[in-house]
Amino acid sequence: MELLLLIIAAMFRMSFTLFVPALGETISQRAGVYNVAAEGYMLFGALGAYLTTAITHNAWLGVVAGILCGAFLSLIHAYFSINIKANQFVSGMALWLFSMGFTSYIFRTVKVEGIIIDGFNPLIINHLTNLPYIGKIIFNESGLFYIGILLIPVFYIFLYKTKLGLLIRSTGENPFAVDMAGYSVYRIRYAAVLICGAMSGLGGAYLPLVILHNFNENMTAGRGFIALCIVILGRWNPAGVFLGSLLFAAVDALQMQMQVAGSRIPYPLLLMLPYVVTIIVLVGLGPIMRKAVAPRKLAVPYEKGEE
Amino acid sequence: MNNAGREKIILGRAISLIVAFIIAFALTSIVVYFSGFNVLKVFWIAITGGFGSIDKVSLSLNEAAPLLFCTLAYIVAFKSGIWNIGAEGQLFVGAIGSALAGIYLQGLPKFIHIITIIIAGFVFGAFWGFIPGILKSKFKTNEIITSLLMNFIGVWLVSYVVRFPLKDPDSFIAVTQKVQDSARLPLLVTRTSLHMGILVGVAVAVIIWFIFQYTVFGYRLKTMGVNPLTARFGGIAIDKMVPVTMIISGGIAGLAGTVQVSGVHFLLTEFISPAHYGFFAIPLVFITRLNPFAAIIASIFFGGLLTGSKIVQLTVGIDPNVITIFVSLIMLSLMLDQYIEKGILKLFKKV
Numbered sequence A: 001m002e003l004l005l006l007i008i009a010a011m012f013r014m015s016f017t018l019f020v021p022a023l024g025e026t027i028s029q030r031a032g033v034y035n036v037a038a039e040g041y042m043l044f045g046a047l048g049a050y051l052t053t054a055i056t057h058n059a060w061l062g063v064v065a066g067i068l069c070g071a072f073l074s075l076i077h078a079y080f081s082i083n084i085k086a087n088q089f090v091s092g093m094a095l096w097l098f099s100m101g102f103t104s105y106i107f108r109t110v111k112v113e114g115i116i117i118d119g120f121n122p123l124i125i126n127h128l129t130n131l132p133y134i135g136k137i138i139f140n141e142s143g144l145f146y147i148g149i150l151l152i153p154v155f156y157i158f159l160y161k162t163k164l165g166l167l168i169r170s171t172g173e174n175p176f177a178v179d180m181a182g183y184s185v186y187r188i189r190y191a192a193v194l195i196c197g198a199m200s201g202l203g204g205a206y207l208p209l210v211i212l213h214n215f216n217e218n219m220t221a222g223r224g225f226i227a228l229c230i231v232i233l234g235r236w237n238p239a240g241v242f243l244g245s246l247l248f249a250a251v252d253a254l255q256m257q258m259q260v261a262g263s264r265i266p267y268p269l270l271l272m273l274p275y276v277v278t279i280i281v282l283v284g285l286g287p288i289m290r291k292a293v294a295p296r297k298l299a300v301p302y303e304k305g306e307e
Numbered sequence B: 001m002n003n004a005g006r007e008k009i010i011l012g013r014a015i016s017l018i019v020a021f022i023i024a025f026a027l028t029s030i031v032v033y034f035s036g037f038n039v040l041k042v043f044w045i046a047i048t049g050g051f052g053s054i055d056k057v058s059l060s061l062n063e064a065a066p067l068l069f070c071t072l073a074y075i076v077a078f079k080s081g082i083w084n085i086g087a088e089g090q091l092f093v094g095a096i097g098s099a100l101a102g103i104y105l106q107g108l109p110k111f112i113h114i115i116t117i118i119i120a121g122f123v124f125g126a127f128w129g130f131i132p133g134i135l136k137s138k139f140k141t142n143e144i145i146t147s148l149l150m151n152f153i154g155v156w157l158v159s160y161v162v163r164f165p166l167k168d169p170d171s172f173i174a175v176t177q178k179v180q181d182s183a184r185l186p187l188l189v190t191r192t193s194l195h196m197g198i199l200v201g202v203a204v205a206v207i208i209w210f211i212f213q214y215t216v217f218g219y220r221l222k223t224m225g226v227n228p229l230t231a232r233f234g235g236i237a238i239d240k241m242v243p244v245t246m247i248i249s250g251g252i253a254g255l256a257g258t259v260q261v262s263g264v265h266f267l268l269t270e271f272i273s274p275a276h277y278g279f280f281a282i283p284l285v286f287i288t289r290l291n292p293f294a295a296i297i298a299s300i301f302f303g304g305l306l307t308g309s310k311i312v313q314l315t316v317g318i319d320p321n322v323i324t325i326f327v328s329l330i331m332l333s334l335m336l337d338q339y340i341e342k343g344i345l346k347l348f349k350k351v
Helices: A002-030 A038-056 A059-083 A088-109 A134-138 A143-161 A163-173 A175-180 A185-212 A223-233 A238-260 A267-284 A286-291 B003-034 B039-049 B054-079 B087-104 B110-139 B143-163 B197-214 B216-226 B228-233 B238-265 B277-288 B292-315 B321-334 B337-350
Strands: none
Touching (some): A002 A038, A002 A223, A002 A238, A038 A088, A038 A185, A143 A163, A163 A175, A175 A185, A185 A223, A223 A238, A223 B143, A267 B143, B003 B039, B003 B321, B039 B292, B087 B143, B216 B238, B238 B277, B277 B321, B292 B321
C-alpha cells in the first residue's frame, strides 16, 4: 500500500514534465504548427532555470528564465516555419540538435558555485498534507506543481471558450477564412508557437528545480518527443492531454520505484519502458487515432491570400 | 534544360551552401567569442587540426566512416520519402550484432570473419529499422516518432547488454570482452589507426548511387519519395516497399556500429558513438542534398572537424560541443537556401 502511494505520488509529480509541454504543443498544433523541437525548448528551459537559480538563489526567477529560454528558441522555429515556410520537421530537428550542443556547451563552459540548487521543495499544507492517502498523493507537492495543475482548466477554457482560442483552432483548420475575417494568420501562429515554447521551457525548468535539484546533459531524455505522442493520444484536447500524460508518468513512476526498491529486472531495461510503452500505445490506438481529426492544416505553411 | 542553365543552378547551390557556412560560422563565432576564446585560433585549429599529419588524417577518416554510414542510411530513407530519424539506435544495435559475431565466433579465417561481422551489423541494424517500417506500413504509425523513440531504446539496450549478459567478468567497467583478432578490421596504412571502414562506406555510396540511378528498384523508391500517390497508382506496393527501405536504411546505419566495434574500440561499450553520429548526420543529409558522393566529401570534412575539435579541446580548452552547434546552425541556415538561391538566380538573369 505504502509503495502504491509512493508510485501514485511520483506519477503526479512526474506528469508535470509531460502535460505542461504537451499543453503548449496542443495550442501550437491547433494553430497548424508542429513543434518537433519541444524537446529542445525543454532543454533550454532546464538549463536557463538551473543557471539562473544557481546564480540568484531564487527559484521563481529560475522559472521565469526557463520560460523565456524556451520561448526564445521557439521564436526561431516560428520564423522558419511561418515566414520562411521551411519544412517544420527539418527546422525542428535542427533546433533540437542545436539545443543539445548548445546546452551541453554552456553547461560545461559556465562554472557555477555549488552544483546542487535549492529549487522548490514540497509545500506542507496543514491539515491537507496530513489527510490519509490523499495527503501524501496530491497535497505534498511543490508550489510549481499546483500552478501546472491550474494551467489545465485555464488552457481548456482558453482554447474552447475564448475568442483567441477560437481563432487558434480556426487557424489550424482554415487559415484562409481567418485571414478573410481580417485577422493575421502569421500573428496567431507566432503566438501559438511562443506559447508552446514557453510551456516547454516551463516543463523543462521543473526537472532541475523540483525533481533533481541539479542539471545533467540531455536531462530531458526524450520527454519532449513523448509529449508529441501525448498530444496525438489526447486528441489535441487539453483534458485528453492530461490523461495521456498521467499514463506515461505512471510508467515512469513505476520504473523509478522498481529501481529504488531494488527490482531484479536490470535497470537499463526499466529505463526503456516509457519509450516502449509510447510505441505500443501509438500502435495499439492507431485505428482509433486515425479517426481523431488532426488539425487539417497541421504543418502546412500559409501563404497570404492562398486557400 | 540546357547546359548553361544547369551550370548556373549548380553554381547557385554552391554559393548558397557557402553562404550557409558563413552564417553558421558567424553565429558560432559569437558563442566562441563570448566564452572568452580566440575565434580565429579555434576555427583554424578545428579545420586544419584534423588533417595535419598522417595520424590525424587516420583519426579523421575513422570519424568519417560512421558519419558516412549514418548519412547514407538517411539518404536512402529520405530519397524514398521515409523519415527514418533512428540511425543512432540502429548504430547501437548494429554494434551489438557485430560484437556478438566478433567475440563468440572463433577460429574463422580473417576474411570470412570480417564478412560475418559486417553482415551481423547490417542484419541487427536492419532489424531495428524494420520495426518502425513495418509499424508504418501495417498500422500507419508515424515513423518519425517511432524511429526517434527507437533511438532511446537502442541505447539502453546496449547499456543493458554491456552491464549484464555480455559483461566481461574480468573488467571493472561496463564493457564486453574484446573481439577476436580475426574480427578486427584490416588497417589501410600500417602503424596508423586507419581501418578500412571508410572504403566500405565509399563502396556503399557507389552502390546506393547505382541503385537509384540505374535500377527499377531505385526508380520505384524515388517515385515513392516524390509522390506516394503516383507510386501507388503506378502499381508500386508501398506497404512492402516501406519496410524494405527501412531494412536497407537501418542496415547501413548498423554498419556504423560495426566499424566502431571492430575498427576503433575492439569491444562493445556504451561510448561507441561519442559524437552521436546518428544525430550528427542529420544536418549532413541536408548539406549533401541527398547525393551519396557529396556524402563522402561531407563526412570526411566533418570527420576532420570532429578530430579537430578534440585537438582544440586539448590545446585551447574549448568544449567540442561547439562543433554540434556549428553543424546545427549550418542546417538552420540552409533552410534560408531557397531564398538565397532565388536571389542568386535573379542576379544571374540580370547579368
